[in-house]
Amino acid sequence: MPDGMTEIPVRFTLNGAEAEAAVAPRMPLIDLLRGEFGLTGTKRSCDAQVCGACAVLLDGQPVSSCTLPAFEARGKAVLTVEGLAADERSAPLTEAFVNNAAFQCGFCTPGMLLAAKALLDADPAPSEETIKDALSGNVCRCTGYKKIVEAVEEAAEAMR
C-alpha cells in the first residue's frame, strides 16, 4: 500500500455469509474475491467489460468484477460461482450445463452460470431471444453458444 492511501473497510454478504475486508480505493472486486477470499472461480480475461468471465452477482445483478471497485460491494450481497454451486436450488442449472455440453474449457463457465441464474431469477420462462440478449455480455469461445442456450432452456423448464 503506497503512502497516503487509505484502506476502506467493507462489510458485505459473500455467498450467504458475512464478510469483512479493508480494501484500497482502486482495488477491483475480482482481486478481493480471488486474493483475499481465495475464490478463484471468478476469472479475469478481457478487463474491458466485454467477456463476462469475471461476472458475479451483486444483489442478484451481474456485474464485471474486473472493473467494479471492491468497496462498491459494501452492504450488498455478492454471489460467486462457489456460492452458486453450494446452493442446491441452482443444481438444475449446473446439471443442464452438463447434460447439454454447455461448457468446454470452463473458463467462461462461472460467469456464464451466474448470468444465467440472474436471468432465470428474473424471468423463469425466457424465450430463445431473451436468453441470447441476456447472455450477450458473456463470451464463450469454445461452444458456439447453441448448447448454452439449450442448457438455459432446459434449466428454466426444470426449475419451473
Place this chain on the structure above:
Amino acid sequence: MTEREFRTVGKAVRRVDADDKLSGRAQFTGDMSVPGMAFAKLVPSPLPHARIVRVDAARARAMPGVYAVLTADELVNMETRYGSDKKDRPVVAMDKVRFQGEPVAAVAAVDLATAEAAAELVEVEYEELPVVSGIDAALDWRGEPVHESNLCHEYGYEWGDVDAAFRNCDRVFEDTFTFPMVYHYAMEPHVCIASYEPGRIRLWTSAQHPFLVQAEIARLFRLQLDQVQVVVPFVGGGYGSKSYTKIEPLVAALSREAGRPARLALSVEEAMRTVRRHAAKATIRTGVMNDGTIIARDCVGYVDTGGYTDNGVRVTERLADRMPGPYAIPHVRVKSYGLFTNSTPAGSYRSIGGPQAVWACESQMDVIAHALGLDPFEFRVKNLVPQGEEVRRGKRPIEGDLEAALRSVADAFGWEASRERAASERTSGPADGGVKRGVGFACAVTNSGASPTSTSLARLHADGSATVFIGSAEMGQGSRSAMAQIAAEEMRIPYEKVRVVASDTAAVPWDRSTGSSRSTTLMGLAVQGAGADIREQLLRLAAEHFEAFPDEIDAEDGQASFKGETVAFSALVREMFGGSGGELIGRGYVTPKHPSGKLRQDPVFWEVSIGAAEVEVDTATGEVRLLRYYSVSDPGKAINPKQVEGQDEGAAMQAIGHTLLEEMLYEDGQLLNPNLVDYRVPLFTDLPGEFETVLLETGNGPGPYGAKGVGEGGIVCVAPAVANAVFDATGARVSSLPLTPERVWRALREQQDA
C-alpha cells in the same frame, strides 16, 4: 460370437471435469500459487522494427521490491533462441525488435504493482527502422528486412503437365483472395509460473504441448529432459494459441535471475502481441472444360508469419496442401511462401492454413460454377476425389465417401429448395428490394493428425478402480473424458471408476502434442493399447484362478466369469500379489509402425469439412445476417457425440468471427485494436437461427473403434459458404475478409457500376 456392445464409448457420458468446472474448483495455471513466487511484468517494445541501442535497467533494479530485471545481457550460460522449426525467437529481444510488443525486458517483483512500476523505469533507446507491413510490402522490399531476408519458408509440389493442360482448356479463371490476421482469443491469456532451481526447472503453464515445451526448455538451459518438469493444469482455451513454446523460456530465465519462482500472466492485449493466425493472399488459376470438368489448377499462396517464424513453416506448407481442394485434378502446381513482417508472430490456429486456403479455393469454385451456368453444388460433386483415391499424390487416399457426405449436408440443409426459394424471393420480392437472400456451399478435406506418436499408461488398482496417464492437455475438447471412456471400455470396468492424470511430464508418459485434431485418434489408440494390455493380464489371471484358458473367460463390469462363476478384478489383483494391495500396469505405444497398420501413411487422416449457409444481405447498408448454417462432422466413431457436436459448433462459431467480424488492424506496424472492445468476437446474438451439425459416423478412421479427429473441420468452410451466399443473394463477389458492411457495400457499388 455376437459382437460386444459398447458400455461407455458412443455415449454422452458426464465429463470427468464437470464437477470441477461447474463449481469454480477447476484449477487453471492462473489460479495457482507457488511459495515465494515473484510477479512479472514485460517491458514491450513500442516500435515494430528498430535496432536496440541501449537498455538501462539500473533504475528499475534499484526500486524496492524488485527482485530482478531480465534483459538480453542476462541470457548467458544458456541457449538464447527457440522455435518449433526455426530457432529464431530470442528469449527477450536481442539487437533488434521485430514487432510492436516484443518483450525487450521483464521485471520480477514482490507484487504486480511493483513490477508494473519498475517496468516503466526500464529505459530503452532504439534506432527506428522502416516497417515491413503486410505481404505485398514484404515481397517488394528494399530496406532492411525483418531477418536476413523477408522470406521465412517456401514450399510447393506439382503433378501432370500444368502449362500444356491450360492450353487445352475451354476456359481459364484466375482470382485472388485475401484472408486477414485474426486472434484466437482463448479466454485465458497465456500464463506461466516457472521455478528455476539448481539442476531442475519446474513450470506450470497454459501450454498445449507439454512435452515439446519440456524439450525446448531443457535445450535452452542445457538440462536433461528428466530435469525439466512441465505441468499443464486446465487450459482456458487453446485453439492453437498455446501450441509449442510461447512465454515459458522468458519466465524460466526470469526465475533464474530472480532466484525464486516467477509468475507471468499476460493481458489480452499482450496475448494479441504473442500469437495470431497468419494473414494470407492466394491466387488460383483454374482451367476447366465447358461441361465443368476441372483440368488444371495453378495456385500461389503467401502467408504473413510476422516478426518470427513460430509455426510459419508448417502453415506455409498446409496452405499449399489445402489450396487445390478435394477435387480430382489431373494437372496441379502449387507454390507457397511464408513471409516475415513487423507484426505479432503468427502460429498455429485451428486448422493451420486451412481457412485461408479453402477461402480462396471454394470462393473460386463458385465463380467458375456461375460463369459456366452450373449449380455450384453439382459442379463440386462432379469434380470430387472418389473414395479410396489420392487427393494429393503420394499421400494417404481419401478414406471417406465425399459425395455422400456432401449430399447428407445438402439434404439436411435443403439445398435445392432453399436455393430456389431464395431465387424466387429475389425476383418477386418486396418492392423495396433492399434485403436479399442467398445460399452458399463449400467443402474441403484437410490433412490432420500431425505425427502418429503417443504413449499411455494405465494402472488397475487393487479395488478395481483405475488411473490412466495421458499427455494430452485438457483445453475444453474433453480429452480426459474421451480417454476415460476408451480406458473403461478396454479394461471392462465402469466409466465412473476411471480417473485420468494428464499433462504433467514428471507423471505421465510422452505425447507429441495436443492439436491438429489428433488426441482422440492417437492418444486414444495409446489408451486403448494400455487398457487392452490390462485386460489381457486380467484374463490370464482369471484363467489361473478358474484353471481355464484365457479365451474361455468373459470379462465385463469389473469382473471375470467362467461357467457361471465370477471373480472381481480387484480379487484377481490381490490374488496375484498375495495380499491386500498391488496393481496391474498396462502400456500403450503409438508409432507409425502401430500394429493396426493404419498409421504408416501421411496424413494420419483426412478431416472432412462441409458448410451450407443462408444469408440475408441488406443492400442499403451492406450488412450480412447469417440465418442458417449447416456443418458436417465425421468423427469416424463418435466416442462422445455431444462433445463432437460441441467441437464442430465451436469451430464454426469462431469462423463466423473471421467471416463477419474479426480482423487485427495494423497501421505502420502498430496494432490498432488490441482489445475486445475494438476487436469484436461473436456473441450470443450472432448465433444463427439454425446452426446445425450433421454427424456422420463412417467408421473409417485409424483411431480406436474407427474414430478419427474432429475439431478443426468446422472452422474451414464458413467463410466461403457465406461469401458464396452473399454472391447468390446480390451478384457481388467479395474477395477479402471479414465481410464487414463497408466491404460488402463497396462490392455492391462496384457491381452496380460494372
